[in-house]
């Protein structure tokens with residue numbers, strides 16, 4: 001954005017969580033928006049997620065690589081409880097699946113090379129010489145992306161990204177409208193919180209001590225995105241390395 005009074009500097013908003021403003025140029029943002037449009041098409045396209053309590057998320061989502069979904073029971077051991085001693089890879093009430101079991105049942109689209117390349121570069125650039133000190137950052141091998149679309153009024157409640165076996169960093173790319181991104185700590189959902197504005201083109205990488213921190217998006221700023229992008233609302237692409245067997 002031009003005319004900024006204070007240029008937005010890259011900064012570590014919490015230990016392990018690095019925000020790099022304007023990481024993507026307009027051409028890269030355009031390319032990603034186009035790609036998201038293709039990924040959003042059926043089969044295995046954009047859907048609304050119904051949460052375990054029955055409420056629908058206001059965000060619409062499409063998954064790539066593996067399908068993240070609410071499951072009635074753990075797909076490995078069949079137990080419908082948060083813990084299941086003895087299950088080698090327990091996952092409940094959320095799990096990574098091969099098909100869109102909570103939608104049209106189609107096989108999930110593959111994890112795209114475009115996001116693989118971008119996410120590897122993102123981790124390297126975000127941590128720089130500290131890469132060695134962040135678990136899973138050296139040789140980062142992402143295999144899943146969640147693409148979230150926020151229309152007007154959409155938000156995402158506080159949550160932890162927990163379904164991954166690995167502690168490797170999460171790479172988050174924002175496109176279109178700005179939002180308030182809220183980051184807490186890995187232990188309690190009560191804060192204290194750090195609220196930052198994420199704008200279209202911004203990169204946020206959270207790994208190390210921030211990897212399992214509670215986070216969410218309390219609101220977006222409708223109409224704040226660059227009109228040249230031709231996107232209504234906000235898109236977020238969250239890339240992860242699950243550590244699950246191929």
Ligand SMILES: O=C(O)CCC(=O)C(=O)O
Nearest residue numbers: 146148161172217236238
């Ligand atoms: O939209 C965002 O910036 C956050 C998305 C997120 O936390 C998630 O998909 O798990």
Ligand SMILES: [Fe+2]
Nearest residue numbers: 159160161215
């Ligand atoms: Fe998340």
